[in-house]
Amino acid sequence: NAGVTQTPKFRILKIGQSMTLQCTQDMNHNYMYWYRQDPGMGLKLIYYSVGAGITDKGEVPNGYNVSRSTTEDFPLRLELAAPSQTSVYFCASSNSGKAYEQYFGPGTRLTVT
Amino acid sequence: AQSVTQLGSHVSVSEGALVLLRCNYSSSVPPYLFWYVQYPNQGLQLLLKYTSAATLVKGINGFEAEFKKSETSFHLTKPSAHMSDAAEYFCAVSLQYNNNDMRFGAGTRLTVKP
Numbered sequence: 001n002a003g004v005t006q007t008p009k010f011r012i013l014k015i016g017q018s019m020t021l022q023c024t025q026d027m028n029h030n031y032m033y034w035y036r037q038d039p040g041m042g043l044k045l046i047y048y049s050v051g052a053g054i055t056d057k058g059e060v061p062n063g064y065n066v067s068r069s070t071t072e073d074f075p076l077r078l079e080l081a082a083p084s085q086t087s088v089y090f091c092a093s094s095n096s097g098k099a100y101e102q103y104f105g106p107g108t109r110l111t112v113t
Numbered sequence: 114a115q116s117v118t119q120l121g122s123h124v125s126v127s128e129g130a131l132v133l134l135r136c137n138y139s140s141s142v143p144p145y146l147f148w149y150v151q152y153p154n155q156g157l158q159l160l161l162k163y164t165s166a167a168t169l170v171k172g173i174n175g176f177e178a179e180f181k182k183s184e185t186s187f188h189l190t191k192p193s194a195h196m197s198d199a200a201e202y203f204c205a206v207s208l209q210y211n212n213n214d215m216r217f218g219a220g221t222r223l224t225v226k227p
Contacts, residue, residue, distance in 0.1 A: 004156065040122065042203060042217030043157070058213070090156055100145060100164065100207065104156025 001026050004105035006091050012111045013081040021076040021108050023091030031094045032074040033058075033102065034066065036087040043090060049074055050096070081112045115140040117187075117204045119218035127226045132176075132191040134221045136204030139185065146187040147205040148178055151220075157203060163187060174198070199225045 007022045025032065030051045035043040045058030049068040063085060065077040074093075078085060088109050092102040120135040138144055145164050149157040161172025168180040174197075178189045187204060204218040 040219055042117075042205070042219050044217075045213070045215065048213055056213070059216075092156070100147060100162055101159050102157075104158070106154065106156050 003027065004091055004093055004103050006089075006105035006108050008108060009106070010109045012113065013078075015081060015083065015112060017081050018077070018079050019081070019110075021078075021089055021091075021110075023074045023076065023105060024072050025074075025091075025093040025103070026072065027093060027095070027103065028071060029093035029095050029103070030071065031096060031102075032068065033092040033094075034064070034074070034076045035090045035092065036060065036085075037090060037107075038087050046076065046089075078110075083112050086110060086112045114216070115144060115206045115208050115214070116216050117146075117206045117218040119202075119204050119221050121221055122219065123222045123224070125224040125226060126194045128196055129193050132189070132194045132198065132223065134189040134202050134204075134223065136178075136187045136189065136218060137185050138187060138204075138206045140206060140208060142208055145207045145209075146178075146180060147207070147215075148172065148176070148187075148189050149203045149205060149217075150174075151201040151203065153200070160189070160202070194223075194225045196225050196227065199223055 004025045033048045034046040044060045047066040049055045091105040094102045116139045148160040161170045163180045171177045207215040
């Protein structure tokens with residue numbers, strides 16, 4: 001199993017550009033999450049999904065959108081990038097039976113200038 | 114809302130010494146508590162969890178943590194540090210078993226000196 005994979009690993013965006021961060025898991029987990037990690041701060045939940053077709057906002061959803069058309073994929077969309085979105089983004093997944101045991105991807109480091 | 118505070122953004126110990134990473138929580142109801150470890154350029158990995166069973170929780174790699182309600186603490190310890198323990202450690206709290214409301218601390222970077 002590859003676990004949770006994220007692409008790209010690094011990206012530099014200009015203000016106002018758009019991009020999609022990809023996340024795929026091969027563990028057949030129904031729960032998936034997107035977090036951002038700012039320097040000196042803990043992770044903050046952006047969006048989460050409890051299954052295909054179901055998504056909901058987390059603690060910091062503004063400026064982002066998500067979709068969940070399949071169990072495996074949970075892409076995160078930035079429509080109009082802003083410097084405040086410079087961060088490291090982590091995708092995670094978990095099984096509903098052990099929702100606390102989240103498996104994390106390696107992260108995407110995004111810089112908006 | 115629930116929260117955690119990790120005391121000390123950076124802890125340095127010698128190899129073989131005791132590791133103590135501090136975490137205090139704030140919660141209006143009995144919480145679920147977690148410690149995660151993040152190695153360089155990797156995602157977070159669950160070290161151990163407290164889910165209202167035994168107050169002394171043992172995790173992977175020789176780490177353990179004790180839930181102390183009276184002190185609202187969940188400190189992480191390891192009797193003898195190893196070079197491979199150098200990483201960033203995050204304490205987290207959740208009120209629901211499904212973790213949609215998980216809140217992470219700011220992290221503590223552990224350095225192990227030879």
